[in-house]
Amino acid sequence: MxxxxxxxxxxxxxxxxxxxxxxxxxxxxxxxxxxxxxxxxxxxxxxxxxxxxxxxxxxxxxxxxxxxxxxxxxxxxxxxxxxxDTEEEVFGELKITTPIGFGTLWLAPRLPKLYEKYPDLKIDLILEEKVLDLPMREADVAIRMKEPSQADLVRKRLMNVRMRLYATADYLKQAGPLDRVEDFATHRLICQSPSSAQVTAGAMMVQQLMSHDIPSMLTVNNYFGVLQAVLNNLGVGVLPHYLTEHFPDLVRVLPETESNEVPVFLAYPEELRQSKRVAAFRDFVQEEVSEHRRRIRESAPA
The missing domain is CATH 1.10.10.10 (Winged helix-like DNA-binding domain superfamily/Winged helix DNA-binding domain)
Known part of the structure; x- marks a missing residue:
């Protein structure tokens, strides 16, 4: 031995x-x-x-x-x-993994509320497209853009996301109207690089748009970069619909053009079912999703 x-x-x-x-x-x-x-x-x-x-x-x-x-x-x-993790109080390290776009644009802006409630939490936010192994504790909790396939995971469907086309009013004023897909002949499309890891629904939408022979493009390897380019009046971006809550000045173009629904799941290992930290994060995210839905409903045109 x-x-x-x-x-x-x-x-x-x-x-x-x-x-x-x-x-x-x-x-x-x-x-x-x-x-x-x-x-x-x-x-x-x-x-x-x-x-x-x-x-x-x-x-x-x-x-x-x-x-x-x-x-x-x-x-x-x-x-x-x-x-x-069997400790009674909510403190210590919590490793959370999410895709770059969702973690940066949806989760990170909401974390102040979580820290307000649990100031002793130490969150390690891992932003990457790679699927980390939760049972091996590469992370404690994951938010993923498709249903996790690993066994021994508790999973909860949080929301659905659609990819849509957005631009700024300034860009549209300068580049002209965009009423039909064919009008992209005089516009710039900003989207994720076809080679980068991304949700299939978004990739398929971009593929359909590119079949219209768009002369000018900017491709970026994550949605945060796409958003920055759009906000700086560079063109029309393919972005997740939840962004309109934090960026209400974005103008949706070609409203009939959108991706299929992308499911967003929260998952964690079965062994962490009793973890106070994981339960606190799970409840927080579910509350935020409900609040987000309510705000989107209220801001929708009657």
Whole structure:
């Protein structure tokens, strides 16, 4: 059976790429670290590191062991986080992952209300299109633009989003009216890059628009960039409809042109069902969605 202590030391050395740095992290001397690594290599009857002047490089066998210790480390951190999550009060770290556009334009402007209610929360907001592994605790809670497929997740449908076309009044005044898709011959389309990760419904809408041979375009790899370009009078942007609440001066163009509905889901691991932090965030988001719906209804023309 392998010695946990030796594995912990091996993991630190592999992570740091040097005996000295690992020793600093572990508060051990370089010679003590070196002895433990030699003992582990003898126990496994293999070489785990190639040693050279600039530090240490893992051998193939070392890589295999590092994969295992990395996975163990993640699981131990996840277990520790779950134990802490049984605390009665709402405080500590909460890792939330959302797509860049939704996290920047819908969630971030609403976070002051959450901090007002729970000032001791430490939120780590991870904005990226990549789907993080919730059961492995790469994040505690996810907001996703499609139903999560992983098992052992609690999921809740929050709202539906449609992609629509928006411009500023100043841009339309300068570039002229846009009454038919064919009018794009004298306008600039601003949208997400076809190659960037995005919701399928938005991509299909852009594909249909591009079939009309639009001469001038600006493509950006996320909706925040599209919005900034639109606000600076560069053209007509493909943007999510919820933006009109925070940017009421945006003018919707070609109202008959919009994407299919994009479902927005909130998800978290089954084990975090009892977590006070997760429950506080879930309830907050659901309240904000209800409030958002109410405001959109009230601002809609009669």
């Amino acid at each position: 392998m010695d946990w202590d030796k594995l912990r030391i091996f993991h630190a050395v592999a992570d740091a790429g040097s005996l000295t740095h690992a020793g600093d992290v572990l508060h051990l001397s370089q010679s003590a670290v070196s002895r433990q690594i030699r003992a582990l290599e003898e126990q496994l009857n293999t070489t785990l590191f190639h040693r050279h002047a600039r530090g240490l490089i893992l051998t193939e066998q070392g890589e295999l062991l590092f994969d295992a210790t990395r996975s163990m480390n993640k699981r131990l951190e996840a277990a520790a986080a779950r134990i802490r």
